[in-house]
Amino acid sequence: MGSGASVSEEPRPERPDDGETKPEDARLSTPAGRSDDTLQVEEVLRSGSADVKTTKPDGCTVDIQSVQSEEENNAYSSGNQEHTLQPVLNPAVTETVPEGEEVSLDFESFLHNNGTLYSCFSHHGNRVYVDESQNLQLFPKEWYNQGCFITTNNEGSGQLQTVATSQSTVREDDRTGSIYIQGKGTVMTYMFQERVNICRFWDPQSGVWLLLPLQWEMDGEFAKVRVQRVMSALPGLVDQKEITAALRQCNYDPDEVISVYLTIALLERDRVIEELRHKLQTKEKEVDNLFQRNSYLAREVRYLTDIVQHLNQKLAELEADQQEAREKIRSLLNRRAPAVPPAKTITKPAVDPSQLRQVSRLTRELNISNKQLRSTVHQALADVKNQLEQFKDTIGKLAQVEQEATKEVEELRSLYRKEAVERKSLYNKVLELQGNIRVFCRCRKSLANSCLEKTNDQEVVVIQKGNRKKFQFDKVYPPSSTQEDVFTGTLPVITSCVDGYNVCILAYGQTGSGKTYTMMGSKENPGVNIRSIRELLRICAEKEKVSYTLKISMLEIYNDTLNDLLAKSPSASLDIRVQGKSVSVPGLTQVQVQTEADILNVMEMGEKNRKIASTKMNIQSSRSHLVVALEVEGSDEVSGLTSRGTLTLCDLAGSERISKTEAEGQRLVEAAAINKSLTALGQVFGALKCNALHIPFRNSKLTHLLQPCLSGDAKCCVFVNVSPDINDVVETLSTLQFGSTIRQVSLGKATQNIVPAKNNKTVK
Numbered sequence: 001m002g003s004g005a006s007v008s009e010e011p012r013p014e015r016p017d018d019g020e021t022k023p024e025d026a027r028l029s030t031p032a033g034r035s036d037d038t039l040q041v042e043e044v045l046r047s048g049s050a051d052v053k054t055t056k057p058d059g060c061t062v063d064i065q066s067v068q069s070e071e072e073n074n075a076y077s078s079g080n081q082e083h084t085l086q087p088v089l090n091p092a093v094t095e096t097v098p099e100g101e102e103v104s105l106d107f108e109s110f111l112h113n114n115g116t117l118y119s120c121f122s123h124h125g126n127r128v129y130v131d132e133s134q135n136l137q138l139f140p141k142e143w144y145n146q147g148c149f150i151t152t153n154n155e156g157s158g159q160l161q162t163v164a165t166s167q168s169t170v171r172e173d174d175r176t177g178s179i180y181i182q183g184k185g186t187v188m189t190y191m192f193q194e195r196v197n198i199c200r201f202w203d204p205q206s207g208v209w210l211l212l213p214l215q216w217e218m219d220g221e222f223a224k225v226r227v228q229r230v231m232s233a234l235p236g237l238v239d240q241k242e243i244t245a246a247l248r249q250c251n252y253d254p255d256e257v258i259s260v261y262l263t264i265a266l267l268e269r270d271r272v273i274e275e276l277r278h279k280l281q282t283k284e285k286e287v288d289n290l291f292q293r294n295s296y297l298a299r300e301v302r303y304l305t306d307i308v309q310h311l312n313q314k315l316a317e318l319e320a321d322q323q324e325a326r327e328k329i330r331s332l333l334n335r336r337a338p339a340v341p342p343a344k345t346i347t348k349p350a351v352d353p354s355q356l357r358q359v360s361r362l363t364r365e366l367n368i369s370n371k372q373l374r375s376t377v378h379q380a381l382a383d384v385k386n387q388l389e390q391f392k393d394t395i396g397k398l399a400q401v402e403q404e405a406t407k408e409v410e411e412l413r414s415l416y417r418k419e420a421v422e423r424k425s426l427y428n429k430v431l432e433l434q435g436n437i438r439v440f441c442r443c444r445k446s447l448a449n450s451c452l453e454k455t456n457d458q459e460v461v462v463i464q465k466g467n468r469k470k471f472q473f474d475k476v477y478p479p480s481s482t483q484e485d486v487f488t489g490t491l492p493v494i495t496s497c498v499d500g501y502n503v504c505i506l507a508y509g510q511t512g513s514g515k516t517y518t519m520m521g522s523k524e525n526p527g528v529n530i531r532s533i534r535e536l537l538r539i540c541a542e543k544e545k546v547s548y549t550l551k552i553s554m555l556e557i558y559n560d561t562l563n564d565l566l567a568k569s570p571s572a573s574l575d576i577r578v579q580g581k582s583v584s585v586p587g588l589t590q591v592q593v594q595t596e597a598d599i600l601n602v603m604e605m606g607e608k609n610r611k612i613a614s615t616k617m618n619i620q621s622s623r624s625h626l627v628v629a630l631e632v633e634g635s636d637e638v639s640g641l642t643s644r645g646t647l648t649l650c651d652l653a654g655s656e657r658i659s660k661t662e663a664e665g666q667r668l669v670e671a672a673a674i675n676k677s678l679t680a681l682g683q684v685f686g687a688l689k690c691n692a693l694h695i696p697f698r699n700s701k702l703t704h705l706l707q708p709c710l711s712g713d714a715k716c717c718v719f720v721n722v723s724p725d726i727n728d729v730v731e732t733l734s735t736l737q738f739g740s741t742i743r744q745v746s747l748g749k750a751t752q753n754i755v756p757a758k759n760n761k762t763v764k
């Protein structure tokens, strides 16, 4: 605190000293709403100082003479001076300062228990304050028991300091603020750094720090700026209260809030997509049912038409029978009544009367049954016709329903496609927000004493001679992590390759720290290389409307020369060619892969040709950097576009201390080349971190080759592999430091490589 600070014994806001001193300007404001320091300076001038320079709370100096000349014609000159100063000021305050002498004034703020914040300063041993009417008053003694001081610190940074008690000093920093609350006046706020930051305000009545209600917090500048930032990034969000609450949850990090909202939107999309998929399935089932019902009804109609035909046929037969029977009766009757013989001749009837009666009875019965049959047939016909009509109606309705359902299915499909596209874009936005470089730390297993402690999923602590150094990464994988766990971390980035992005995965670390294990793995437990290519093959096979070609190449950089690992016969070392933004290796063998077996064969072949040797630190140490590149070219049948993405998988040779590995001869030459190229890689990341105009990509073959993966339009994952062994603590620290540097690098926005389709050869 400055020279004019005094210490009071009263109760005052106490705040945990979190040990962080941030050299940022304090945001303390006064109820007067006017720059108090200027006011005080004016008053000092009125009290007679000729040429005084004061130090403002933010550390800058004010030339009092210029202030004086500006103010000479204002209210002060109308006589206010006497009214303000004379009754209260000690003669020392009004003392004239010799011309040219610089006087430094230290400002303090006094927070009165009634909630008012006063600006004070000491001058020649007297503490004065600016009252509500902007007049300078002598600081009343009794106030020492009625509030607390917040004073400027002139030393160096210009931070504000609150003097709490004679025992404890709590600093002002960017966590301090003030807020005007109706009925309460201006209260002081402080962002407490607990598990998540919590903004509290000092309640003079109760003498404790209380949680700042959300409604009040929204009025504070600190929250307002962040809420605005979130609202401008996500224009759909309008509820400021909700955003403020979200900010609270996310430690007031607007990027995290945006990311959370985008993730929620993503989940919501997933839910909508799932719902739509479900609806689509239900509708498709309904359409299937309708089809089945339709064909069943069509069969029924055919069956009933057959019955009607059959009945008509029977009716015709019966009518023919009836006709025949009539003919018979007529002929019988004709026989029974022959031509009348001449009179008086009595002849016996030609037919037996009983026979006649029988015929007549038969005829009657036949007529009756004929009538019954007719009415039955008519009835059946009418029923069938009715049923047919009903069926026709139903079929008409079914056709309509089917049409509607098909339309609905089409709408659902297009909605589904739209949602899927939006989901993809949201997904990419989330990845962008998370950064295009992601750094993971993987600790290998070790039986020795460990120098590492994983405090949470994103933090690892190195303990060296009792000192603890924290490192933050996107994810920390402890020794117990499986190959699957580690691969899962890279999955979101890998899948972008199919959409035409350049993706790169690097493993960096001390020799023997598990880089090859992470990247290549073993046959039974493959690493990132095989898992990622397998995943890409799976995704490509899933996309029905896009045909993909996957080509793989493998090279090693040994003693700063490039060797083709897939060449059938040993070839001369390769060169790097740069064309515009792209970097290629002319003559490098590329093999097309379609199945997992192809990948395994290619990898096995490449591995055989690698330079591996035994070092003191690792029996099978890679003496070269391995670069596996997979080119994924997709040709979309629907849009006619072609996307080209590259997945570069790089297992770097281990950094090593030559004294420790005791390398000699050829091993020494190799170690020197390895260290040189890794240093060049470090320089590239260092230059990227500070956005240097020149990035020294050409300092080594390694960085030259990796240029497209480390510049503007790529997505990159870096594994920093470390050994927890206490004997490796120096290397572990250096590796983690390297990872931290990379984490601060931000590549530009990743871009898709999409071009109109040509005639492509495809694997599908």
Ligand SMILES: Nc1ncnc2c1ncn2[C@@H]1O[C@H](COP(=O)(O)OP(=O)(O)OP(=O)(O)O)[C@@H](O)[C@H]1O
Pocket (backbone or CB within 6 Å): 443, 444, 445, 479, 509, 510, 511, 512, 513, 514, 515, 516, 517, 518, 618, 620, 621, 622, 623, 652, 653, 654, 655, 721
């Ligand atoms: N997480 C792990 N789980 C089990 N074994 C591991 C793990 N990490 C490394 N190893 C084993 O430790 C040994 C050294 O690992 P690896 O060869 O992967 O190291 P490296 O960093 O590639 O070394 P170099 O740079 O010398 O090639 C290997 O036998 C490997 O199987």
